[in-house]
Amino acid sequence: MPFVTLRSTRPGNTLTRHTVLTITLAAVMALWLLAFAGFAEAKPKGHVVRPGQSIQKAIKAADPGDTIVVRGGIHRQSVKGNKDGISLRGVDAVLKPPAKPTSSPSCGVSGFCVEADDVSISGFTVRNFPDFGIVAFGARNARFVHNRAFNNGEYGITAFSSTGTKIIANRTSGSDEAGIYVGDSPHADATVAANETYGNFLGILVRNARHGKVAANRVHNNCLGMLFLADEPGPLLVCLTYVVTR
Numbered sequence: 001m002p003f004v005t006l007r008s009t010r011p012g013n014t015l016t017r018h019t020v021l022t023i024t025l026a027a028v029m030a031l032w033l034l035a036f037a038g039f040a041e042a043k044p045k046g047h048v049v050r051p052g053q054s055i056q057k058a059i060k061a062a063d064p065g066d067t068i069v070v071r072g073g074i075h076r077q078s079v080k081g082n083k084d085g086i087s088l089r090g091v092d093a094v095l096k097p098p099a100k101p102t103s104s105p106s107c108g109v110s111g112f113c114v115e116a117d118d119v120s121i122s123g124f125t126v127r128n129f130p131d132f133g134i135v136a137f138g139a140r141n142a143r144f145v146h147n148r149a150f151n152n153g154e155y156g157i158t159a160f161s162s163t164g165t166k167i168i169a170n171r172t173s174g175s176d177e178a179g180i181y182v183g184d185s186p187h188a189d190a191t192v193a194a195n196e197t198y199g200n201f202l203g204i205l206v207r208n209a210r211h212g213k214v215a216a217n218r219v220h221n222n223c224l225g226m227l228f229l230a231d232e233p234g235p236l237l238v239c240l241t242y243v244v245t246r
Contacts, residue, residue: 122145132154183207197222
């Protein structure tokens with residue numbers, strides 16, 4: 001900003017150099033504060049949920065780009081990720097079914113049901129849900145990373161009718177159907193990588209899902225290791241018992 005010499009209307013009365021500098025610095029500071037206020041307003045917010053508080057209420061209050069941190073302890077809730085662009089991060093947080101669970105048409109009784117785009121879920125242990133531990137339904141670019149899904153009824157971590165799903169570095173066990181499942185997604189473009197899945201009927205199941213990558217998973221001690229299945233008439237690929245995909 002250029003310096004401007006200020007003069008009064010009276011002849012011979014020129015403002016001092018110190019006064020000019022003070023006014024200039026004040027103007028610069030005012031502009032900086034306005035810019036900072038605008039940046040702070042646009043910056044993503046953080047939300048913290050502790051045991052006994054509602055994760056769903058935090059999602060309702062969040063804006064796209066916000067992160068919701070769920071603190072350690074047991075949270076007896078079913079959670080709908082129904083807002084685009086939010087991140088849910090668990091810190092030693094365990095999700096279990098509520099005392100009186102309600103079933104949704106798309107996700108049944110599940111821990112996390114994601115029905116929005118660009119939702120990230122990480123760091124949670126999700127256990128004992130009758131249907132799914134973590135599920136994406138009709139979602140784009142869901143990211144499920146570093147979670148543990150144990151003893152959920154059908155699938156531990158799954159995606160239906162979704163695209164761009166990333167299931168990475170999770171651990172799943174005790175599912176009656178599959179620990180990890182990607183299905184009914186003709187344009188899946190999914191990534192299933194660096195997971196460990198064991199003690200399920202199927203370790204990894206991929207059905208009617210095109211494109212994507214399944215790599216570097218540790219799949220062991222399941223009835224079937226991996227099953228890739230298309231709609232009729234096939235093809236079919238079965239890998240049995242202990243499988244490490246690379």
